[in-house]
Amino acid sequence: MEVGGNETDRLALQEFKAHIADPSRVFSSWNDSSHFCEWYGVKCSHRHRRVIVLDLHSKNLLGVVPPHIGNLSFLREVDLRNNSFHSEIPSEFSRLFRLQKLFLNNNSFSGQIPSNLSRCSNLLTLVLDFNMLEGNLPAEFGSLSKLRGLGIQANSLMGNIPPSLGNLSSLRLFTATHNNFGGTIPETFGQLRNLEGLGLQWNKFVGTVPISIFNISTMTVLYVGGNQLKGALPSDLHFTLPNLEGIDVGFNHLVGPIPESISNASNVDEFLIQSNNFIGKVPSFSMMRGLYWFDISGNDLGSGQFADLNFLCSLTNSTKLKFLDIDYNAFGGPLPNCISNLSITLSEFGLSYNHISGTLPSGIGNLINLETLVMWGNNISGNIPSEIGDLNKMSFMALGGNNFSGHIPESIGNLRMSIKLYLEDNNLRGSIPSSLGNCQKLLLLDLARNNLSGNIPQEIVSLSSLSIYLDLSQNSLNGSLPREVGKLKNLGELYLHGNRLSQEIPSSIGSCTSIERLYLEDNFFEGPLPSTMSSMRGLQVLNVSNNQLSGQIPEYLASLNLTNLSLSYNNFKGALPTQGVFKSAISTSVVGNKKLCGGLPDFQLPKCKYEQSKLRRISKTAKILISTVSAFVGAACILSLSYFWLRHNKNVSTSSSSENGLMHVSYHSLLKATDGFSSINLLGVGSFGSVYKGLLDQTQSIVAIKILDLTRHGASKSFIAECGALRRIRHRNLVKVLTACSGFDSNGNDFKALVYEFMSNGSLDEWLYPSASQYTEKSKLSLLERVNIATDVACALDYLHHHCETPMVHCDLKPSNVLLDDEKTAHVGDFGLARFLPEEMHKLLTNQSSSIGVKGSFGYVAPGKKPTDDMFENGLNLHRYTNAALADRVEKVIDPILLQENQDSKKRQTIAPDDKNKSWFRTLECLVSIIEIGVTCSSESPRERMVISDALNRLQKIKKKLLEFIVIA
Known part of the structure; x- marks a missing residue:
């Protein structure tokens, strides 16, 4: 009998292996040279030598779990999480009567949850998180009387939560976040007297939270944020939930005051009630010594009175406090000096859009680990304290929209980790401190709409890190624009309008090839537009109106991708170009230039009068000379090409x-x-x-x-x-x-x-599909790194298609041909199949059909796919699979690693941070945009594909947006 049972297990494991692709060679030990009990991931019982544990988590496996899994009848634990299994969960799991633990999370399982899993009466833990499961949660699960943990978060489940789950008397943890559940939260949940954690956030629940849930004394974590719940929190909240450690009711429609009883909740480490309609005074939190995340933003708390912010002093007892956010309320009065005594663990402090007055206490400098300080839109006045320079870990600081006065302190240059710095819309005066040049990581600097004067420091325009925008507009800056402006090669937008800048626009500005928006209007610039601006291929908006510019309007402006051009009120003269942006009198403004002529009729300019000497014909001698020179140049080109081919064929x-x-x-x-x-x-x-x-x-x-x-x-x-x-x-x-x-x-x-x-970091293929020997936690590519690599590759292709001497297609672009240097900058290689396109270029690169033969590696010719993916058969390919997911459930085509990237603890995985904490949804938004580009670029019909220059432009915008999210988060 035992022999037969053993053979059943061996055959079942072999069938399992046969259905799974194994790029990391996990199954290399699964052969007849050893007993199956010695195979990797398999554990057997000592007595019967039957399989009791199958643990293959995080092994890069992909495929379908076969029904033969049900033949491993002695199984107690199955762990297949963090892989790429797809299709339905086999109903044959129901035959595993001894099964106690089943982990299928972080895969791509689809279809409905098999209701017959309820037959596994010994189940203690069932985790199905982060899949693509649909339909209802089976009511039959109410019979799993031993179940302690049930996780179904991040799927596409819908309908009501079955009231029968109230029968799970052993249940301790239930997480159903990020689904489409609706209706009301079952009253029967109040029967779960052993429940410790309940996660229901980011669904569509309506009604109130059943009062019976607030009476479960064992409850430590209650997360119901991101729904449409109404009502108020019970006044005796702490007394009925004495063990509460975390509460999230944010993003609902709750009303009323914050219960005074919360003052006694000494175990709470997360208090999240943001984006509701809470009102009144905020009670003391002095007992919450372990508090690390406190968010009451987006309510109607406070009264605009002097002592509204005194509750902040009670938070000085919270020695682990990391996130403190009181944005978007009605708090008035000054910031109390006690904020200087907040825990040095504080990383994020949000105070924006209240009615806060007074000054910023100099003790702010004590918060030495502060990375984000945001206080937009208040009435804070006085000087910016020099102690602000002690915050040397600061990456995101926003003091804009207040009444700060005085000089910007030189100490601000100590904020060397700063990525974004906003000081706009204040009353700051004096010169811009050159010490800001020390902030070598700045992506964005906004000093607009102050009373700043003096020259623009060359150190500012030498900050090559600036890539989002630099805004110095509407001040009283004078002098010339430093020639160092050419170092802003990665800058997207430059705003210098409304100052007193003079002299010529430096020719070095032509090196700013990434600038999309350039505003120089309302200054005193003179002379011609520099010819080097013809290199600014990314430029979309150019405004130089209200200056003293002169000369002819350059023809190169017509060749740029401008969508808006303002040249008004200068001293330009001569003929107005008629191509490009000059075809539209709506997109182009040239009024106030009295010596302009010609152009299209819509501009209503006078006709040009040319001197006869400029219209004389080319003489016969000149024609002969030009013909002779052309002949010599043509001959030289032919000889050069002939030499090249002879040299390589010899x-x-x-x-x-x-x-x-x-x-x-x-x-x-x-x-x-x-x-x-x-x-x-x-x-x-x-x-x-x-x-x-x-x-x-x-x-x-x-x-x-x-x-x-x-x-x-x-x-x-x-x-x-x-x-x-x-x-x-x-x-x-x-x-x-x-x-x-x-x-x-x-x-x-x-x-x-x-x-x-x-290239020290090898190929992209090695990073995307590491072997078992290569795989480590450090071998994962973050979302930002992946976007950087995609942008690098798009830059290379854009150059090959549009900017090299002869247009070229690579014909073999795949991850193994993308190499990464020590900074993970991507470099495209292997041009063995590359093809020049002197004649076919127009057809291929303008979305027309092409007769060029298919070349390159199977699976990477558009629409591409990874050749080893067994799931792609019967006409299904990566393009169609992904395109369908965009309309259905996009998470199923996203690497689960990326969906988990922003989640730094097991507890926070069940919480959706608000949009000031840069939520999972913002990451998903970037991912969806990238996937849309991939789908469009891989369309089967060439004419439907996106031009690579457009793809590059969109990727660069996504990168900028992602950087903003990362910085704020």
């Missing part, structure tokens, strides 16, 4: 030439560099050869050396193609080729190699 034994400054390398020098092409130095194997890590004697630098396998069909052609491509292209997001070698090896065989700059 068998030579010497190393590559040194033209263009390339170093000489030979077969023997590469042999030495790689230690005899040792397998230890092997980095990877591709379609046409192998790549080795090497140390070149000539430069003593580490390089990557691609050795072509010339026995493979197409390898020589690939070498020539890659040489041809790499000699014509230069871009920071393309792999840099150092030199090439074409000759013979020690046996007289043809030998060809390319030497590249070494």
Whole structure:
């Protein structure tokens, strides 16, 4: 009998393996060389040698759980969480009568929850979080009398919560957050006398929280935020819930005062009531010594009176306090000096949009771990205390919209970790402190609408980190715009309008190629618009009105992607261009330039009168001269191309030439560099050869050396193609080729190699799909890193398609051909299949159909997919799967790691932070935008695909938005 049972288990495990893709080779031990009880992730009982535990969590597995799982009849625990299992949860789990723990969370299971799981009468824990489950929660679960923990959060479940769950007398934890449950919270929950944690937030519950729930004395965590609940909190809240540690009722429609009894809740560490309609005085919280998250923002608390903020003094006893947010209320009076005694653990302090007056206490400098200080829209006056410079961990500070006066303290330059700094809409005066140049991480600086004077410090416009915007507008700044402005290469928006700036606009501004909006109006700039502005390809809005600019309006403005152009009230003269933005009198304003002429009729300008000398025809001699020069140039081009092809088709034994400054390398020098092409130095194997890590004697630098396998069909052609491509292209997001070698090896065989700059972080493929040996917590790519990489790749493609000498398509773009340097900047490599498009360019790159043959790796030609994904069959591919998810449940196509990225503790996983804490929803918003770009770019019809320049523009905007979320969070 035991032998038969053992054989049943072995066969069931083999069937399980057969249905699962295993890129990390977890199943390498699952073979007949060892007993199945010794297989990885399998644990057997000592007596019967039957499988009692199957633990394969977080192993990058993907596929369908087969019904044979039900044959492992001795199973007590199944842990398959954090993988990529999909399809329905097999109903055969119901045959596992001994099952006590079932973890299927963080996968892509779909369909309904099998109601027959209720037959697993010994279940203690059932966790189905972060899947794509639909339908109702089975009422049959009310019979699982031993169940202690039930987790179903982050799915698409709907309907009412079955009242039968009130029969689960052993239940301690129930989490159903982020679903579509509706109706009322069952009254029967009050029967769960052992319940410790209840998570129902971010659903569609209506009505009130049953008063019986507030009588469960064992309750430690009550999370019902993000619904449509109404009513008030009971006045005896603490007395009925004496063990309460965390309460979240935010984002509902609750009313009334905060119960006074909460003053005695000594165990509470999270108090979240934001975005409701609470009113009145805030009670003391002096007993909450363990409090770390306090958010009462978005209510009607306070009365606008002098002592409204005295309750803050009671929080000085909370020695673990990290998040303190009282934004959007009716608090009046000054900030009490006791805020200087708040815990030094405080990281976020939000006071915005109240009626706070008085001054900012200098003791604010005691909060040395403060990272976010936000007090927009109050009436705070006086000087900004110099002690603000003691907050050297500050990353986000917003003091805008107040009545601060005096000078900006020099000590503000000590905020070297600052990423965003808002001081706009105050009464600040004096010069801008040059010490701000020390803030080398600033992405955004806003000093607009103050009384600042003096010159713009060159240190400010030298902050190359600035990428979102720099706003110095509507002050009294004078002097010239420093030429260092050209260092703002990553800046998106520059606002300098409404000052007294003069002299010419520096030509260096042309280096600001990322600027989309440039406002220079209402100054005293003079001279012509610099010709270098023709390089500002990202420019969409340009306003230089009300200056003293002169000369002709440059033709290059017509070639930029401008959507709004204002040149009004200057001294421009001559003919108005007629192309680009100048086609629209709505998008372009030129009024007040009395010497302009021509243009389209809508501009109502006079016709141009040209001197006859400017209209004379080109003489016969000039024509001959031009023809002769053209002939010489054409001949030179032909000879140059002929030389290139002859040089690469000729068998030579010497190393590559040194033209263009390339170093000489030979077969023997590469042999030495790689230690005899040792397998230890092997980095990877591709379609046409192998790549080795090497140390070149000539430069003593580490390089990557691609050795072509010339026995493979197409390898020589690939070498020539890659040489041809790499000699014509230069871009920071393309792999840099150092030199090439074409000759013979020690046996007289043809030998060809390319030497590249070494990329210390390997390929994107290794990061997205790490093997078991490579996988660590540090090997995960964050959302921001992924967006950075996607943007880098888009930059490279935009250059190849639109900005290199001859347009080019890569034809083999895939994760293994995207390499990451030590800062994880992406570089596209492997141009062995690249193709120049001198004639077909217009067809291919303007969304028209193309006759170019399909080339490249299977699965990565649009619409792409990972070739090993078993789920893609019968016409289903990644494009269609993802496109369907956008309309249905987008979470199912998102790596669960990203959905968990912002959640720093198990307790906070069941809480949705509000939009000041940069919630899960904001991360999801960015992810959805990125997925939409991917779907559009991978459309089957070329004419439906997004142009890469548009994709790049959208990715850059998403990146900026994501950076804002990260900083605030």
